[in-house]
Amino acid sequence: MDAKMIEKWISALESCSASDNNKDIDNIISLWKFASCYGPKTTINENGSFNDGKGSDIKITFTDVALTNADTPNILSTLGLNIGAGLHELKDSYYVLLHDQKKNYTPARLIDLEEEIINAIHGKIIPYSYVRRLTRVNGNAGIYTNTSVKKCGRQDILSAINDSPAPKDDSDWLVLILDNLSSQCDSFYFDLSVLSQPFASSYKKVMLFDFYKGEIIDLVTIK
Numbered sequence: 763m764d765a766k767m768i769e770k771w772i773s774a775l776e777s778c779s780a781s782d783n784n785k786d787i788d789n790i791i792s793l794w795k796f797a798s799c800y801g802p803k804t805t806i807n808e809n810g811s812f813n814d815g816k817g818s819d820i821k822i823t824f825t826d827v828a829l830t831n832a833d834t835p836n837i838l839s840t841l842g843l844n845i846g847a848g849l850h851e852l853k854d855s856y857y858v859l860l861h862d863q864k865k866n867y868t869p870a871r872l873i874d875l876e877e878e879i880i881n882a883i884h885g886k887i888i889p890y891s892y893v894r895r896l897t898r899v900n901g902n903a904g905i906y907t908n909t910s911v912k913k914c915g916r917q918d919i920l921s922a923i924n925d926s927p928a929p930k931d932d933s934d935w936l937v938l939i940l941d942n943l944s945s946q947c948d949s950f951y952f953d954l955s956v957l958s959q960p961f962a963s964s965y966k967k968v969m970l971f972d973f974y975k976g977e978i979i980d981l982v983t984i985k
Contacts, residue, residue: 788824789824790810792824792937792939792971792973793806793810793812793822793824794806795973795976796812796822796824796937796971796978797812798976799971799976799977799978800814800978801814801815803815803816807819812935818933820933820934820935821929821930821931821933821934821935822934822935822936822937823926823927823929823934823935823936823937823965824937824939825922825923825925825926825936825937825938825939826922826938826939826941826944827914827918827919827922827938827939827940827941827970828918828921828922828944829912829913829914829918829945830915830917830918830921834912834913836910836911836912836947837867837872837911837912837913837951838905838907838909838910838911841858841875841876841879841905841907842903842904842905844876845876845879845880845883845905846903849880849883852903852904852905853903854898854903855898855899855900855901855902855903855904855906856879856883856896856897856898856899856904856905856906857896857897857899857906857907857908858879858882858893858895858896858897858905858906858907858908859893859894859895859896859897859907859908860875860892860893860894860907860908860909861890861891861892861893861894862948863892863948863949863975864975864976864977865975865977866940866949866950866951866952866972866975866977867911867949867950867951867952868951868952868953868957869953869954872951874891874892875892875893878890878891878892878893879892879893879896879905882896883896909948909949910946910947910948910949911947911948911949911950911951912945912946912947912949912950912951913950913951913952913953914940914950914951914952914956914970915953915955915956916953916955916956916959919938919956919961919970919981920961922938923936923938923961923962923963923968928964929964929965929966932964932966933966934965934966935965935966935967935968935969936963936965936967936968936969937968937969937971938968938969938970938971939971939973940970940971940972940973941973941974942972942974942975943974949975950972952970952979956981957979958982959982960981960982960983960984961981961982961983961984962983962984962985963983963984963985964985965983967980967983968981968983969981
């Protein structure tokens with residue numbers, strides 16, 4: 763399916779008076795973006811089904827993930843404590859300008875970030891995937907960044923799954939959409955309770971999809 767077909771669908775919905783037009787349009791846009799990020803062999807059929815290029819057509823349900831605690835603190839605000847432990851003592855204040863990340867944060871990636879900042883403080887000349895620039899500034903000892911990272915916890919995902927309609931077929935997929943604009947952050951953080959522990963669901967697959975980064979995370983599920 764190409765962009766012209768998507769535009770045709772949206773125009774048809776906009777010309778109707780149904781109360782859920784906006785939701786239908788959002789679903790079409792989400793399906794298009796998800797398919798474009800999933801893989802080069804994916805296709806969307808005119809009946810709105812998705813094909814991953816490996817088998818039969820699949821119906822996808824999209825549900826937004828709303829953070830349970832919208833005012834959750836920036837995960838990176840604790841960097842100073844962790845890095846201070848790694849340095850035995852953090853005596854100065856640093857502002858760290860970070861690169862935009864194509865993926866969200868996990869425990870392993872957070873450790874990688876901390877190690878990069880420690881290397882930058884020591885002035886090591888190495889390839890840096892996270893740190894763009896580090897500057898010593900006046901102020902209390904600590905690490906300050908240009909990036910806001912909020913935790914998307916297990917309860918946030920459970921709530922989204924529970925808010926989703928039951929699948930109509932055993933082959934249906936559930937895609938949980940993350941939106942950093944509505945969540946007011948640059949990236950999300952997922953701990954091992956999200957990445958490793960199974961979620962109960964009747965859907966064949968449950969995935970997290972960061973709409974703006976295009977990152978797809980396949981969650982572990984049990985029936």
